Amino acid sequence: MVTLILQASLIILVLVTLLWFWSVIITNVSIIDLFWGFGFVVVNTFYILMSGEPDTRKILMLILVTVWGLRLSCYLAWRNIGKGEDFRYREFRNKYGPARYWWVSFFQTFILQAVLIMIVSLPLLGVCVSIHSNRLNVLDYLGILIWLIGFTFEAGSDFQLSRFKKNPQNKGKVLNTGFWKYTRHPNYFGDSAVWWAYALFSLAAGSYWQITGSIVMTLLIIKVSGVALLEKTLNNTKPEYREYIQKTSSFLPWFPKK
16 A cells, blocks of 8 residues: 555656646746646546456546546636736745745645645545455445535536626626525535545445545645635625625535525
């Protein structure tokens, strides 16, 4: 198992290093965001290819992770390409200065994301080092259901938000319909649900400690780079958002307050 992790880590390290070189050439660190979903597709595919004869659960994981990862990377590419560097990276670039940030970004952003991909992807490893029966069981079917719910929330809310932003009349307004009526962050809830589905597949395969990857993913979403960061930004930029907070669940979907 350790050898498998080290080999996958080396592949991700090579890919993020190549991506970093390209970011230096085009002066845009934002391209690392496009790699997030694709990185899990790479790791998961490698684990499955190296784990011997494929079985039903591994094939299922290959399909689900590929669909989720490629959808996310393609969506971020469509949303971000041509719009310049994200404000977070511009702030870091101003803080460190162009003479330093080109190499600081390698460790601060690219290597950090590589490490996070390897940690979060542990449930995917858990499926591929299965010691239990390869036949699908109740946990697998529950995982499929949760994955479908999570993917629907994530992809559906991204679609609704992109359509909302296309209308110039919505500038400065808050989206509070569709998935966004029941949670302020349906895309983040969906993402977390998808990863808890992977945790269930790992448990079904007899791999338990590997679900720490799903725990880390949820903490990142809620406490670090997702909900917490976005809430702070929206509170400062959209006055309507404060009223939206009072009526709408923060993370888990629920009926709005009257």
